[in-house]
Each structure stands twice: as C-alpha cells, then as structure tokens.
Amino acid sequence: MGRYVVRRLLQMIPVFIGTTFLIFVMVYAVGDPVNAMFGERAPDPATAEQLREEFNLDKPIWQQYVLYMGNIFTGDFGNAFNGQPVTELMATAFPITIRLAALAIVFEILVGITLGVLTGLRRGRPIDSGVLMLTLVVISVPTFVTGSLAQYLLGVKWGWISPAVSPAAPLRELLLPGLVLALVSLAYVTRLTRTSIAENARADYVRTAVAKGLSRRRVTVRHLLRNSLIPVVTFLGTDVGNLMAGALVTERIFNIHGVGFQLWQGIVRQNSPTVVGFVTVLVIVFLLANLLVDLLYAVLDPRIRYA
Amino acid sequence: MRAATRTTVIRRALAAAGAVALTATACASSSDGGGGGSADGVVRAFWTDPQHPVEPANTNEVQGGKVLDMISRGLKKYNPSTGAAENAVAESIESDDQQNFTVKLKKGWKFSDGTAVTAKSFVDAWNYGALVTNKQINSYFFQYIEGYQEVHPEKGKPTAKTLSGLDVKDARTFTVKLNQKFSLWPQTLGYSAYAPLPKSFFTDHSGWLEKPVGNGPYKVDSYTKGQSMKLSRNTHYAGGDKPRNKGVELKVYTDQNTGYTDLQAGNLDVVDELPAGQLKNAKRDLDGRYINQPAGIIQTISFPMYDKAWQSEKAAKVRRGLSMAINRKQVTEKIYHGTREPATDLTSPVLKAAGGYKPGLCGDVCSYDPKQAKKLIEEGGGLPGGKITLTSNVDTGSHRQWMEAVCNSINRTVGRNSACTVNPVPTFSEFRSDITDRKMTGMFRTGWQMDYPLIQNFLQPIYYTDASSNDSGFSDPQVDKLMDKANSATDEKAAIGLFQQAEKRILDTFPAIPLWYQNGNAGYSSRVSDVKLNPFSVPVFTDIKVK
Numbered sequence: 004m005g006r007y008v009v010r011r012l013l014q015m016i017p018v019f020i021g022t023t024f025l026i027f028v029m030v031y032a033v034g035d036p037v038n039a040m041f042g043e044r045a046p047d048p049a050t051a052e053q054l055r056e057e058f059n060l061d062k063p064i065w066q067q068y069v070l071y072m073g074n075i076f077t078g079d080f081g082n083a084f085n086g087q088p089v090t091e092l093m094a095t096a097f098p099i100t101i102r103l104a105a106l107a108i109v110f111e112i113l114v115g116i117t118l119g120v121l122t123g124l125r126r127g128r129p130i131d132s133g134v135l136m137l138t139l140v141v142i143s144v145p146t147f148v149t150g151s152l153a154q155y156l157l158g159v160k161w162g163w164i165s166p167a168v169s170p171a172a173p174l175r176e177l178l179l180p181g182l183v184l185a186l187v188s189l190a191y192v193t194r195l196t197r198t199s200i201a202e203n204a205r206a207d208y209v210r211t212a213v214a215k216g217l218s219r220r221r222v223t224v225r226h227l228l229r230n231s232l233i234p235v236v237t238f239l240g241t242d243v244g245n246l247m248a249g250a251l252v253t254e255r256i257f258n259i260h261g262v263g264f265q266l267w268q269g270i271v272r273q274n275s276p277t278v279v280g281f282v283t284v285l286v287i288v289f290l291l292a293n294l295l296v297d298l299l300y301a302v303l304d305p306r307i308r309y310a
Numbered sequence: 311m312r313a314a315t316r317t318t319v320i321r322r323a324l325a326a327a328g329a330v331a332l333t334a335t336a337c338a339s340s341s342d343g344g345g346g347g348s349a350d351g352v353v354r355a356f357w358t359d360p361q362h363p364v365e366p367a368n369t370n371e372v373q374g375g376k377v378l379d380m381i382s383r384g385l386k387k388y389n390p391s392t393g394a395a396e397n398a399v400a401e402s403i404e405s406d407d408q409q410n411f412t413v414k415l416k417k418g419w420k421f422s423d424g425t426a427v428t429a430k431s432f433v434d435a436w437n438y439g440a441l442v443t444n445k446q447i448n449s450y451f452f453q454y455i456e457g458y459q460e461v462h463p464e465k466g467k468p469t470a471k472t473l474s475g476l477d478v479k480d481a482r483t484f485t486v487k488l489n490q491k492f493s494l495w496p497q498t499l500g501y502s503a504y505a506p507l508p509k510s511f512f513t514d515h516s517g518w519l520e521k522p523v524g525n526g527p528y529k530v531d532s533y534t535k536g537q538s539m540k541l542s543r544n545t546h547y548a549g550g551d552k553p554r555n556k557g558v559e560l561k562v563y564t565d566q567n568t569g570y571t572d573l574q575a576g577n578l579d580v581v582d583e584l585p586a587g588q589l590k591n592a593k594r595d596l597d598g599r600y601i602n603q604p605a606g607i608i609q610t611i612s613f614p615m616y617d618k619a620w621q622s623e624k625a626a627k628v629r630r631g632l633s634m635a636i637n638r639k640q641v642t643e644k645i646y647h648g649t650r651e652p653a654t655d656l657t658s659p660v661l662k663a664a665g666g667y668k669p670g671l672c673g674d675v676c677s678y679d680p681k682q683a684k685k686l687i688e689e690g691g692g693l694p695g696g697k698i699t700l701t702s703n704v705d706t707g708s709h710r711q712w713m714e715a716v717c718n719s720i721n722r723t724v725g726r727n728s729a730c731t732v733n734p735v736p737t738f739s740e741f742r743s744d745i746t747d748r749k750m751t752g753m754f755r756t757g758w759q760m761d762y763p764l765i766q767n768f769l770q771p772i773y774y775t776d777a778s779s780n781d782s783g784f785s786d787p788q789v790d791k792l793m794d795k796a797n798s799a800t801d802e803k804a805a806i807g808l809f810q811q812a813e814k815r816i817l818d819t820f821p822a823i824p825l826w827y828q829n830g831n832a833g834y835s836s837r838v839s840d841v842k843l844n845p846f847s848v849p850v851f852t853d854i855k856v857k
Contacts, residue, residue, distance in 0.1 A: 039739040039742075042371055044779050045742070050442060050446065050447060050462075053443060085363055092536070151567070165572075255567075259564065260536055260564060272361055
C-alpha cells in the first residue's frame with residue numbers, strides 16, 4: 004500500500020511538468036498580453052517594452068517556463084496585471100470554491116445515491132421512470148438556464164434569497180448555487196447508481212446474503228451498495244476537479260468570486276500569471292483526487308489489493 | 311410502445327421547461343427595483359475589478375476611472391452635461407504663445423489626508439506618469455510637454471528623470487513648456503491622468519495603492535481588491551460639487567447580468583454596464599430609470615492606406631461606395647436597440663456644436679443609398695479582386711453581429727453574396743498585432759474612445775501623419791498643416807474651425823468609414839435620483855441623491 008502510494012506520487016511529477024508546460028505554451032501562444040492592456044488603442048512601444056521586460060515576455064518561451072517554475076517552487080506565483088499577487092487571489096478564491104464544490108458533492112452523494120438506490124431496486128415502477136425522466140431533463144437543460152431561472156424566480160420574483168452571493172460567501176448563501184452546480188452531476192450519479200444496483204441485485208453474493216437470512220437493509224447497504232459504488236466513486240473523483248474548475252458558469256451567475264471566475268477573468272484579460280497559476284493548482288487537485296479514488300477502490304471492494 | 315410514450319412525456323416536460331424559461335424573460339418587466347436597502351444614504355454601485363492598479367497615469371478603463379473621478383480633481387473638470395472644461399484646482403492657465411503656459415492654483419485645496427495641494431503635487435505626479443520606467447499606461451498624455459523624449463524614449467534607457475518643460479515657481483504657480491504649439495492644451499487637463507498626487511504616493515507607493523489618497527469629493531475608507539471599495543465624503547474637499555449623498559460603495563460583480571439582477575432585486579442602486587441582452591427591455595424593466603446618452607466613442611471601419619491597391623483616386627470612390635452601401639440605421643436599431651447613433655462626422659455628439667461636433671459633415675457619403683453606392687463602386691473599378699473582407703477581433707462586444715450585418719448590407723447592394731466576408735480574429739491582442747504589423751488588406755474595425763472631449767482628440771491621434779493611433783497609415787500634408795495651424799491658433803473658436811476644415815479634408819480622401827456613435831447606458835434603482843453620466847460614461851456620483 005505504502006509503496007503503491009509512493010510510486011503514484013512519483014508518477015505525478017512528469018505528469019505535472021508536462022501539463023503545466025502545455026498550459027504555459029497555450030496561454031502564451033494566444034498572443035501578446037501586453038497589447039491587451041492598452042485597451043482599444045495602439046500600445047505605446049516604450050511602455051510596452053518595459054512591461055514585457057517586467058513579465059519576462061521578452062525572453063524565449065522555454066526560458067520563461069523555467070523562470071516561472073523556479074519561482075513556483077519558492078511559492079511565488081507571480082503578480083496579476085493589476086499588481087495583486089496570484090497567491091493572494093488563490094487564498095481568497097480557493098476556500099470559496101472548495102466550499103461550493105464540497106456542498107455540491109454532498110448534494111450529489113446524498114440525493115444522487117439515494118435516488119439511485121431507490122430506482123435501482125424498483126426498476127420499471129413509476130418512481131423509476133419518473134426519476135429517469137427528471138434526470139434527462141436536468142442533463143439536457145444547460146446550467147446557465149437552470150441557474151438564471153432559479154436566481155430570477157427565487158431572488159427577484161419572490162425575493163426569498165439575495166440573487167447575488169456576498170464576497171465572503173457564507174455557506175448559507177451557497178446553498179442554491181451549490182444545488183445548481185450539482186444538478187447535472189447529480190443526475191449522472193443517480194443513473195450510474197441505478198444501473199450498478201440493478202446489475203448487482205442479481206449477483207450471487209446478494210442471493211447468498213439474502214439466503215443467510217440477513218435483513219433487507221443490511222443486504223442493501225453492506226453488500227449491494229458497497230459493491231455498486233465503484234463506478235460512482237470513479238465519477239465523483241473526477242467530478243471534484245470538474246466542480247472546482249468548471250464552476251465558472253455558476254460562479255458568474257451567482258456572483259461568486261471563486262476559482263472559475265478568476266480563471267475566466269484571467270483568460271478574458273489575458274492575464275497569463277493568473278491562468279497558469281490557478282490551472283497548476285487544479286492539476287494537483289486532479290492528480291490527488293484520482294489517487295484518492297484509486298485508494299478508495301480497495302476499501303470498497305476487498306478483492307482489489309495494491310502492493 | 312413504452313419507449314414511444316416515454317419520449318412524448320419527455321418532450322412535454324422539455325416544452326414545459328422551455329415555456330417557464332420564456333415566461334421568465336418575458337415577464338422580467340414585472341419586477342420593481344428599489345425597496346429594501348439601508349437608510350444610511352450610501353449609493354451602492356456596480357463595479358468590476360480594475361485591470362490595473364488604480365493610479366492616475368495607469369488607469370485607462372472606466373472601472374478604475376470611476377474611482378479616480380471620485381477621489382481626485384485635476385486643474386480642470388469637465389462639466390458633466392456640457393462637456394466643457396472648467397477650472398477646478400486651477401485659478402488660471404495662461405499663455406501668450408500657445409506653447410508656454412503659466413498655471414496658477416486656487417487657495418485652500420487639500421488632499422483627504424490633510425496635506426496641501428501645491429504646484430509640486432502636480433509636477434511630481436506628471437513627472438512620475440511620464441517616466442518610462444514607471445510603466446504607466448497613460449504616459450502618452452504627457453507627450454506634448456517639453457522633455458518627454460528624454461524621460462520616455464522609444465528605445466533604450468531614459469536620459470532624464472523629470473520633464474524639462476515643467477518648472478515650479480512657487481507653492482501655487484508652475485510653468486509648462488510644450489514641445490509644439492497646442493492652443494487647446496489647457497482643455498485636456500480635466501482627464502484624471504493629470505491629477506495631483508500627495509507626498510505619500512511617492513514615499514509609500516504600495517501603501518497608497520492599497521488605499522488611494524486624493525483631493526476629490528470622496529475619500530477611500532476601505533478597499534478590498536476583487537470585492538469592494540467603500541468611499542465617504544472628503545471633509546477637506548474644496549470644490550463646488552460637494553457630494554449630495556453620504557458615500558458610495560462600489561461592489562465587484564462577476565458578471566453584468568448578475569449586477570442587473572441585483573439591481574432588479576433592489577440590492578444595488580447604479581449599474582453603468584447593462585448587459586447587451588437586456589438593452590431591449592431595460593427601459594420597461596426599470597420603469598424608465600434607464601439612461602441612454604452619447605459617450606465619447608465613435609466606431610469606424612478603416613482601410614489600409616499603406617496598401618497600393620487603396621491609394622488611387624478610383625479606390626476612394628470604392629470606399630465611398632462601400633460607405634453608402636451600409637444601412638447604419640437598421641444596424642443601430644436592430645442590433646443595438648438604439649444605443650448607437652448613425653455617425654455623420656468623425657467626432658462625437660458629446661462635444662456639442664460648441665466643441666466642434668458637426669452632424670452631417672460627412673454628407674451623402676454617410677447615408678444609405680444602394681443605387682448610388684453600386685454606381686460608385688463600379689466607377690471605381692469594382693472591389694479590388696472582386697471581393698473584400700471585414701476584419702475584427704470577436705472576443706469582446708458584439709462585433710461579429712454588426713460585421714455580418716454590414717457585410718450583408720454591402721452584399722445586397724453589390725448584388726453578390728460573396729462580395730464581402732467577415733474575417734474574425736479570435737483575440738483582441740492578435741488583431742492589434744496584425745494592425746501594428748500592417749497586415750491588413752481589406753476593411754478593418756477601428757474605434758476611438760476619447761481621452762478628453764476635444765475635437766483635436768478625435769482627429770490628431772488618428773489622422774495626423776504617423777500619429778500614435780493612425781492605424782490606416784493615412785497621411786495628407788494638407789491635413790497635418792491644418793491641424794498644426796489649429797494648434798497654434800490663439801482663439802478656441804478659430805482652432806475648432808480649423809480642425810473642422812481638416813476633418814472635411816480627411817473625409818474627402820475617406821480613409822475610414824464613420825459607422826456610429828456609441829452611447830453610454832446605465833440603470834438605477836428607485837432608491838436614488840439625479841443619476842446621470844458624464845461625457846466619459848461614468849456616473850456623476852456627487853450628484854446622486856439617496857431617498
């Protein structure tokens with residue numbers, strides 16, 4: 004187990020270097036960010052040159068990358084073009100997004116798995132078709148429609164909530180955005196759980212468990228559900244990364260100053276230090292989440308062993 | 311059978327969902343802004359994070375400009391309704407030769423930290439803004455002052471730290487020597503790049519940026535980057551336009567739509583960036599609390615005059631023909647819902663007639679006349695190569711939409727579907743590089759947002775030979791001469807008249823097609839009144855009253 008984890012962690016190093024380099028090249032290949040800083044007019048060449056020098060943009064790209072990585076290892080992610088250190092942006096954005104993503108994951112697990120188990124055990128019954136149809140609707144309607152609609156109805160029309168989340172983003176205000184963010188994944192979790200449960204319900208070990216005279220509840224939770232969760236856990240694991248980076252739409256609708264928003268703003272303003280910095284951290288999050296998923300497999304299914 | 315019923319059920323459900331969404335947008339008018347809100351007399355306004363640190367010579371967009379407008383006052387101030395430059399800190403700015411100016415300051419002006427505003431506050435601030443190593447985006451504002459070449463050379467290190475043209479005479483007097491005659495120069499001084507700076511800016515720069523200090527009607531109480539800025543009345547303010555509210559809270563929003571929703575929900579008072587999708591309904595949604603007034607922005611289409619194909623007499627005819635082939639009225643109404651006005655000269659209505667705006671100066675060439683257009687294009691030998699492209703970046707604004715509309719209009723006129731095609735460039739920065747490298751072959755988008763409400767600013771930076779924003783490479787010695795003459799005219803009226811002559815002359819060659827004047831838009835809640843925009847489309851916060 005320990006050796007496996009170490010091996011996996013070592014494997015992350017080339018993946019990390021490769022992905023960050025790709026992102027770096029892509030962000031810097033988009034064009035000259037200094038041009039964009041001057042708004043809708045021709046940049047003054049002398050000032051532009053000074054700025055290029057400040058952000059190392061006058062050097063060849065490989066050298067920029069080496070300089071950048073060197074700084075990252077000392078904890079310096081550079082400055083955004085408005086002079087704010089990227090680490091400071093991260094310090095405000097990540098806690099908010101982690102809160103939002105955690106909330107969404109909780110929704111997915113609680114609601115998604117419950118619905119999945121219910122429908123999986125009652126295949127073909129009205130509740131099954133009903134939930135199935137609902138998930139289809141949820142999957143097919145884009146997030147910005149559900150988000151804007153919920154915001155308009157609850158925030159403006161009925162005035163139950165404040166339509167915009169305040170900068171501090173307390174958990175209470177994140178409930179609706181978290182639900183909106185979770186909706187699509189929630190539908191997938193429901194469907195995955197349902198299929199998995201339906202398939203395993205006919206498995207030999209479940210029949211054995213029932214034959215042993217175990218209670219229905221124990222059979223479902225301890226034997227059936229535990230084995231059926233593997234695809235769901237895989238999905239949730241990758242979803243952690245998606246929720247953090249992909250909360251862009253939800254964050255913009257509900258005025259949440261999180262990771263997705265910072266990334267979006269960084270891209271729009273061609274603020275390369277912000278974009279590369281945030282994506283680098285997200286790469287690490289993705290890698291760790293995947294490792295965690297792989298380790299969870301062994302917990303869920305005793306047949307899986309890591310050496 | 312079962313599958314069939316399921317799909318119908320789903321379809322019905324989807325239709326229902328769609329209907330809900332439609333009603334939501336349709337009934338967006340029923341809501342009523344205002345209500346709620348605190349009774350502390352503070353105006354809550356929409357904001358987005360400024361792109362650069364907020365400092366006078368480094369702020370070139372509205373969001374940072376909003377703050378500077380509140381916390382600083384320059385020698386002059388532009389009257390919010392007429393656009394005329396009026397003395398603020400300046401008592402007088404005088405010159406005998408239109409090149410050497412003596413500036414006298416009024417008594418009693420102080421920064422919000424209590425220190426006095428002196429001649430040195432201005433001179434130091436301007437020297438800081440001009441010095442190339444300070445990397446200030448607005449450095450070019452100081453380009454007319456003697457010694458600019460030394461502190462801001464095109465290449466290499468500066469050979470001086472301060473502008474040789476600036477000289478402090480006493481606490482309230484300084485002189486300015488320009489490197490050319492420029493009679494309207496005092497009128498440029500209302501722009502925030504020319505604001506004075508207190509000593510703390512130079513001694514503790516990072517501290518100043520955390521909490522800017524100025525001599526304006528408001529002072530910064532707190533500034534949390536990326537979240538909000540709270541401003542209250544500056545008790546030391548010596549200007550006439552004292553705030554009529556207790557303060558302003560600028561709130562950062564992630565998206566214009568969110569700001570607009572919050573305005574409708576009564577959590578926000580002033581939104582000066584209305585989402586494009588809401589312009590159609592805004593007036594009705596907000597019960598008329600909607601502002602749509604000229605901003606100092608003109609949109610044009612330019613031609614690469616550096617390209618041989620566009621230099622001939624005949625090509626000028628083609629350019630005129632193309633201009634007459636564009637149905638400006640239709641585009642401004644259908645795509646922009648009246649937030650753009652068809653352009654008929656090269657300036658902007660914000661200048662007012664007194665400032666040099668002359669509607670109709672362009673004449674028939676700027677009106678839609680397909681028959682005449684076709685005739686002109688044919689007389690000019692047709693489009694070069696039989697077709698033409700219209701290039702612009704498409705990452706911001708609704709550029710793609712209007713470009714397609716313009717091309718369609720041209721195609722209908724010429725009677726060929728492939729005559730004009732849109733050439734979208736993914737990012738603004740790429741587009742900018744292509745223009746700088748002179749890679750354009752056909753029409754390309756050019757726009758101009760004024761630095762100060764002066765006819766000079768709409769012409770000289772764009773059409774003077776080798777001027778900083780002369781993207782088309784247009785050059786006409788006659789035009790240059792007229793502008794030089796205008797700049798050395800003793801009388802403001804005479805100067806404006808000469809600029810208009812130059813403008814007329816530019817329109818004769820027609821290197822650019824005037825498209826439309828852009829308006830500034832804003833919406834406000836029922837909690838506030840007396841909301842208006844200044845010529846730069848920034849809300850005049852001092853005038854806003856809170857109920």
